[in-house]
Amino acid sequence: MTSTHPAVELDGLTKSFGAVTAVDGLSLRVQPGEVVAFLGPNGAGKTTTIDMLLGLSRPDTGTVRVLGGTPDDAVARGRVAAVLQTGGLLKDLTVGETVRMTAYFYRHTRPAAEVLERAGITDIADRVVGRCSGGQQQRLRFALALLPDPDLMVLDEPTTGMDVEGRRDFWQALRRDARRGRTVIFATHYLDEADAYADRIVLVRQGRIVADGTTAEIKNLAAGRTVRATLPGADQAALAALPGVDAVEVRGDSVLVRTGDSDAIARHLLTRTAARDVEITSRNLEDAFLALTTAQTGA
Amino acid sequence: MTTATPTRAGAAGPDRRLPALGGFAPGALRIELRRVLRNRRTLAFTLIMPGVFFLIFGLPQGGQSLDNGRPVTAYVMISLAVYAAMVATTSVGGAVATERALGWSRQLRLTPLRPAAYVATKLITAMSLGLLAVVVEFLVGAVAGVRVPAYVWLLSGLAAWLGSLVFAAFGLFIGYLAPAENVMQIIGPVLAVLAMFGGLFVPVEVLPDVLQQVAKFTPVYGMGVLARAPLTGDGVSLAAVANLVVWALLFGVGAARLFRRDTARV
Numbered sequence: 001m002t003s004t005h006p007a008v009e010l011d012g013l014t015k016s017f018g019a020v021t022a023v024d025g026l027s028l029r030v031q032p033g034e035v036v037a038f039l040g041p042n043g044a045g046k047t048t049t050i051d052m053l054l055g056l057s058r059p060d061t062g063t064v065r066v067l068g069g070t071p072d073d074a075v076a077r078g079r080v081a082a083v084l085q086t087g088g089l090l091k092d093l094t095v096g097e098t099v100r101m102t103a104y105f106y107r108h109t110r111p112a113a114e115v116l117e118r119a120g121i122t123d124i125a126d127r128v129v130g131r132c133s134g135g136q137q138q139r140l141r142f143a144l145a146l147l148p149d150p151d152l153m154v155l156d157e158p159t160t161g162m163d164v165e166g167r168r169d170f171w172q173a174l175r176r177d178a179r180r181g182r183t184v185i186f187a188t189h190y191l192d193e194a195d196a197y198a199d200r201i202v203l204v205r206q207g208r209i210v211a212d213g214t215t216a217e218i219k220n221l222a223a224g225r226t227v228r229a230t231l232p233g234a235d236q237a238a239l240a241a242l243p244g245v246d247a248v249e250v251r252g253d254s255v256l257v258r259t260g261d262s263d264a265i266a267r268h269l270l271t272r273t274a275a276r277d278v279e280i281t282s283r284n285l286e287d288a289f290l291a292l293t294t295a296q297t298g299a
Numbered sequence: 300m301t302t303a304t305p306t307r308a309g310a311a312g313p314d315r316r317l318p319a320l321g322g323f324a325p326g327a328l329r330i331e332l333r334r335v336l337r338n339r340r341t342l343a344f345t346l347i348m349p350g351v352f353f354l355i356f357g358l359p360q361g362g363q364s365l366d367n368g369r370p371v372t373a374y375v376m377i378s379l380a381v382y383a384a385m386v387a388t389t390s391v392g393g394a395v396a397t398e399r400a401l402g403w404s405r406q407l408r409l410t411p412l413r414p415a416a417y418v419a420t421k422l423i424t425a426m427s428l429g430l431l432a433v434v435v436e437f438l439v440g441a442v443a444g445v446r447v448p449a450y451v452w453l454l455s456g457l458a459a460w461l462g463s464l465v466f467a468a469f470g471l472f473i474g475y476l477a478p479a480e481n482v483m484q485i486i487g488p489v490l491a492v493l494a495m496f497g498g499l500f501v502p503v504e505v506l507p508d509v510l511q512q513v514a515k516f517t518p519v520y521g522m523g524v525l526a527r528a529p530l531t532g533d534g535v536s537l538a539a540v541a542n543l544v545v546w547a548l549l550f551g552v553g554a555a556r557l558f559r560r561d562t563a564r565v
Contacts, residue, residue, distance in 0.1 A: 056408060076411040079316040088406030090398065092337065096329050104324035105412040108314035144406075149313045 005068030007032045007152050008053060009182035013062035014207075015048050022048040023059070024207035026184045030183060032151070037198030038187040039213075039289070045207035046187040047085070050156045050290065053185075054082055067151055078106050078148025083141045091130030095121055095140050098129060102144050109147040119143035120173045121264075135166030139173055155186035171197060191289055195219075203289070220246070225262040229275035231255045242268060257295045321413030331424050341390050345488070349383035350439040356500075358443055366530045373430045373447045374530060376440035378499040381526045383432035385519065386490055388484050391425035392470020392554075399478035399561070411496040418471065424492045425467035426460070446528060454529035454538035462522030462543060466490075468550035469518070471498060475557035481486045497523040518546040 008030040015023040023045040029035050031199040038046050051057040052064055055071030066074040070127055076162040089098060099116060103109045117121045118158075119139045124132065132140065138158055145153060155174075159167040171193070194201050194215070201218040211218060224246065234255040240248045244261035255275070260267050262280045269275035318324075335341060365371060398404055407417060432557055433456050473486055488508035494500060496510070497519025514520055521542030528535050 016547060054409065056405070076317050078313065078411065079315060082409050084402075084405070084409070090334070090401065090403050092334055093330070097334075101327045101330045102410060104327035104330075105318060105322040105407075105410040107318045107411070109315045141406075145409075280326035 004031075006030060006065070007034070007067055008185065009063075009065040010049070010053065011063045011065075013049065013052060013059045015052060015057070015060050015085035021107065022207055023052070024211060026062075026204070027208060028202060028209065028212075030185060032183050033181050033197050034200055035184045036200045036202060037194035038185060038204060039189070039191065040187075040196045040204035041189055044204045046204060047156055048207075049204070050082070050154055050185075050187055054080065054154060055056070074152070078109070079150055080152040080154065081145035081148055082153070083138065083145050083158045085157050085160055089137055089140065091127045092128060094126050094128055095136075095143075096125035098140060099125075099143055099147070103147050106148050110149050112147075115143040115146040118146055118173065119168065121279075133166070133212050135162045135169060138162065138166070138170055142173060150182070150186070152183045157187050157189070159188070159190070167193075197245075200213065224258060224260040225280055227257045227259060227262050227265045227269065228277075228279045228281070229255055229257075229269050230277040231269065231273055231275040233271070234273070234275075239265075318411045318488075322411045323369045323413075323416035328420050328423060331420055332427055335391060335424055335428055339438065340483070341428070344385040344446035344483075345383055345390065345428060346435045349379045349432065349436050352382075353379050353436065354443065361444065365531060367531075369447060369530055370445060372443070372445050373451070374502075374527060376445050377437060377459065377530055378523060378529050379492075380433045380436040380496045381454065381459040381462065381497070381519070381523055382499045383436045383492075383524075384429040384459050385466040385494070386487075387428040387432040388425040388467035389465040389470040389473075389486060389490060389514055391421060391428055392467045392472075393474050393482045395421060395471055395474025396476075396478055397474075397480050399474070404561070410510075414558065418558065421471065422464075422467055425470065426464065428464040429467070430460050433463075451529045455526050457548055458522065458526040458529070462525060465518065465522065465543065465547045465550060468547065468554050471554040472550050472557060475554060475561050493517055493519045496520065499523055515542065518542075518550075521546065527565035539559070 003147060006029050008028065010028040013026045014021065026045070026049060035246070038049070040046050052059050054066070055066075055069060055075060064071055070150070071080070079172050093101065096112065096116065099112045103112055109115075116125055119142045121136060121139050121143060124136060129137065129140065142155075142158070145155075154185065158174075159170050162170065167190075168228050174197070175220075186193075186197070198215055201211075201213065201215055202209055205217065230253050232253045234250055235247050236250050236255075239245060239255065239257055242265065243258055244264060245259045246259040249256040249258075257265050257269075266278055266280060269278055353376055357372050357379070360375065361372045363371040368433060403415075422506060437452065437456060439489075470486075473482060478481045481483070496503075496506075496514040496517040498504075498514065499519060503520070503523075515538060521539045521544075524533075524539035525543060527533075527534060
């Protein structure tokens with residue numbers, strides 16, 4: 001039965017390795033049917049979070065619920081399947097044998113021929129895995145993940161190490177498969193992948209979520225412009241109340257206003273306040289991504 | 300409340316029950332066996348080499364007899380069958396090291412297959428290859444003219460085969476001790492030394508006295524004595540049985556402990 005449980009509920013997850021805190025109080029709820037990108041630079045804690053989500057490792061603190069139950073149970077029932085980054089295949093089996101062998105571990109699966117077809121590797125079913133390219137091996141992992149017809153598909157940087165063509169083929173295969181209702185969570189550090197394939201983006205940095213919203217909302221973080229001016233004693237609340245203002249930040253004598261209407265804000269600052277040194281800069285998604293995900297040094 | 304939420308795959312949806320036997324399946328075992336039989340290195344060391352050893356070292360002793368009148372060639376053949384079986388089962392058990400190094404164990408954790416079912420598959424595969432190794436060695440012997448009563452073929456064969464279970468456990472023990480792709484290249488020479496002490500290449504009695512005493516405590520000694528007992532007619536000493544049991548326990552418990560460490564979530 002498809003239940004009304006969230007697909008994923010992560011609550012206050014922390015995980016340390018020695019002195020390094022990989023995941024630091026991360027909470028996330030994903031509803032059934034969402035396609036979520038877990039976006040962040042290397043070392044942000046994406047893989048550690050996914051390992052805990054899949055039950056491959058235990059959080060130091062916090063809880064993980066997958067489709068209303070434990071990760072282990074969801075895996076054992078074929079309700080969740082995953083494509084991990086590297087390794088994990090027997091080089092001396094053929095592609096077809098790998099799929100058929102894995103299928104035997106489940107109570108019930110889609111036919112091997114069907115998942116090979118959907119992953120786009122029917123033509124190399126008789127090839128030994130050791131002679132497959134990285135991209136072909138990744139599509140084989142994808143085929144394995146399709147076997148149980150999972151409710152939740154988790155992909156950890158599925159296109160790492162692939163060339164442009166390999167990446168495109170992989171995402172095309174995933175897209176062909178995308179059908180209503182399957183929840184997909186994928187980790188990536190490629191902005192364009194998150195943008196193109198997710199309808200929700202979760203930005204992570206240093207084990208924490210720094211932004212979470214629809215792709216449009218995340219893009220809005222970057223859209224518009226920032227108006228900076230020198231204005232001692234700026235009235236932050238009054239500026240924030242102006243139409244078109246997304247955020248106001250006061251740093252000493254400087255004020256930064258993020259807005260979709262930079263002309264109006266500049267006009268206001270120059271005519272209604274004592275602001276001087278007005279600068280207007282535009283931001284793009286890349287800037288937003290960097291600003292949100294780059295470790296702050298110093299204070 | 301039983302409102303019909305629209306499910307994605309139509310009315311029924313996939314069968315979400317747990318697999319029987321923790322995912323252990325004859326079909327997967329079949330693929331596993333085929334995979335082992337495709338491995339040229341394994342076949343060379345378990346099926347071909349022991350047979351060739353017999354032709355080189357056993358056959359020239361044709362016509363010679365043991366104290367009870369049975370042919371020396373049978374003594375050599377049974378010893379080499381034990382060797383073939385132990386190499387066979389060790390290599391299958393040790394393959395766990397390769398699969399851990401490749402990350403296949405991690406991939407399996409994303410399936411319903413329970414670790415115990417995985418180990419059961421490995422053990423059955425190991426014992427299947429072990430049986431094949433014994434049968435091939437005996438076939439080579441039979442074709443080359445070894446003649447002993449039927450009960451000797453049967454009992455010695457069974458002892459060689461079942462004794463190799465100790466080395467299936469040894470292989471798993473090593474496999475869970477160190478993840479390495481080339482584990483058999485390291486274990487191979489170790490097995491040869493153990494086989495030497497176990498009297499599989501030359502009778503233990505020809506070794507220097509000190510080494511003879513040492514040999515009695517090495518892991519192949521017990522199974523060698525047991526496998527040859529139907530042929531030689533010598534009684535089975537308590538020491539030989541104890542040797543087999545103790546090593547079986549050591550490797551079995553060792554493998555189980557490492558296995559549990561490996562499958563524990565961190």
